[in-house]
Amino acid sequence: MIPSPQPGQQDGQNQSRDPSNDEYTVSQNPPGIRLARSPAAMHSCFRHGVSIVNLSTGTYFRLEAMGFEIWKILAQPTTIEEIRADLSANCTTEPDNAHTTIVAFVDSLKQAGLVVAI
Incomplete structure (x- = not known):
C-alpha cells in the first residue's frame, strides 16, 4: 500500500512514515526499527x-x-537483527533463510496487533 501524501506534501515528494503505523509490514520498516510486544497482547x-x-x-x-x-x-x-543474533547464539539450529x-x-504478529514498532 502506497501512503497518501501528508498535509503540505505533494505527490512525488519523498515521504517519511511513522514506523509504528499498522499499515506497514516489518519488511517495509527501515533497518534498526525497534519492535516490542503490543500492550494489547496478553499471554500465558x-x-x-x-x-x-x-x-x-x-x-x-x-x-x-x-x-x-x-x-x-x-x-x-x-x-530484527538483534532477534537473529540472539537466536543464532542461543539455539542449535538456524534456517539458511x-x-x-x-x-x-x-510481520504476522504485527499484522495481528501482537507486536508494535516503537
Whole structure:
C-alpha cells in the first residue's frame, strides 16, 4: 500500500512514515526499527510454549519452539537483527533463510496487533 501524501506534501515528494503505523509490514520498516510486544497482547506460558491473544481483536496465536523464543526476546524493544543474533547464539539450529523467516513471522504478529514498532 502506497501512503497518501501528508498535509503540505505533494505527490512525488519523498515521504517519511511513522514506523509504528499498522499499515506497514516489518519488511517495509527501515533497518534498526525497534519492535516490542503490543500492550494489547496478553499471554500465558505453558510447558513448551505460549498462548497469546490480542484483547482488542480476539486474535489468538499459540507459539512453540522458535516462535516462543522470539516472543521471549520481544519482551524488550529489539530489532530484527538483534532477534537473529540472539537466536543464532542461543539455539542449535538456524534456517539458511533466517532473516526472511524471522521477518515473516514477526510481520504476522504485527499484522495481528501482537507486536508494535516503537
